[in-house]
Amino acid sequence: MELVNPGIGLIFWMALSFGLLLFILGKFVWPPVMRALHEREKNIELALHEADKAREEMKQLLFTNEIMMLEAKDERDKLIGEARVIKESLIEEARLKAGEEANRMIENARERIHFEKMAAITELKNQIANLSIEIAEKVIRRELSDPVRQEEIVRNSLNEINLN
């Protein structure tokens, strides 16, 4: 019966075809396919892993951000505080310095005034002396003629000078 009585020809052609198919597919098709599948799986796994890592990092980053922000806030507060202290001390110092300077200037001015006054007084005195001498000269010159007159002249001269 043909049904269970295989023909040699069919067996030969089948073996040839299937052997060739095994060879061709096994050489040109399955290796790249399997490699591509494997690589894609690896990539997907890697991508998932990386996404996980990224998420973790993000969390970490957010956390550090918050900490940094808090630190920055603290820092700012501290800086502001310090600035305020510095400002106050600066103002205080400036005020003190200004006061001192003013005092010094006042003192200077006072000394100068005193000095100028002395100089003026000295000059005055010199002038008075000169005038006195001039007067005395005049007086002496007139004295010779009229004593009353001399006295009058002295008095007038003195009046004329008048410490101004």
Next chain:
Amino acid sequence: MGKFYLVFLLYFLSFPAVFSAGNPQGKNSGEETTEHAEEFNAGVMIIDHIIDSYEWHIATIGHTHISIPLPVILFDQGKLHVFSSSRFHHGNDAYKGFKIETAQGANRGKIVKVKEGTTETDPEVSKPLDFSITKNVVGVFVSFIVLLLVFFSVAKAYKRNAGHAPKGIQSILEPLILFIRDEIAKPSIGHSYEKFMPFLLTMFFFIFFTNLIGLIPIFPGGANVTGNIGVTMVLALFTFFMTSFSANKSYWLHIFNTPGVPWWLKFPIPLFPIIEITGAVVKPFVLMIRLFANITAGHIIVLGFMSLIFVFAKISPGLGYGVSLVSVFFAIFISLLELLVAFIQAYVFTLLSALYFGMATEEHSHAEDHH
């Protein structure tokens, strides 16, 4: 459901019309029908459809056979004969001293030698070596070409969109490839599965595609390739040789000197080795029979339902029409079942092959515990 009944009813209501229309010629064609009816033998028809053939028969209209003649290649007494099978005139003629045996028996449908100058079979001389490109060989070639076309395009697709999601035909086949790798190869073979992947994939897709092509009723489908025992034998032999050549030491040790078995079972009568060797041979034998029987059975059932139409039509044409509805319905049902079987048998063949490879390459660290 209501629609279905309506169609059913209409179908049967139209019978009287068919009868009355058919009757005038009834006498005329009636004779022919009886003539054909006597010729029609469901068993012979079915067997003729599922066995190999030297021509690819497509249809018979009236007395005209529409078929594709295929090349006949014969080696006879050191001489090569190549000619078209159309020389046999559908098996009616002898050519160059050869003919297709039409008588019932072991050689039915095969090429035999005839007595000089006659068309009678010469039982004295041996049959020629027959390497003809028969219908099933063409079927194998068709599968071969389809597989190459499909999988080269798939391989190209994998190269083209490497690292991206599969597209088109690639996305249809990828689940199957992954299925074979993850559900068949990995669990059955273990860590060395990669070595067997090309074989298992080729085996699976060859059987699956050939089964499916075999379900297409017209050329180039319809050849009962995987339902031919020669084809399944070659497939099983490939598995057998693959198993034997990749087997490690412990596999052979288990066959020839099974550990943990009393010595008197191995010597002087090597009872256990005989059993083990039988087992190793029976495994591929079972593979061969299972695939052959399943696919052939499917074809036989569909053809059987078709034959029912003609068997009943012989009794009365009306009955033939009536039965045709049921037959077609069942044939469709069986064909759908065959789609499932096409996959299941490819899967089973591949799975069992993988299991055998797994057995052959398994490392028996606790050899003494077995058996």
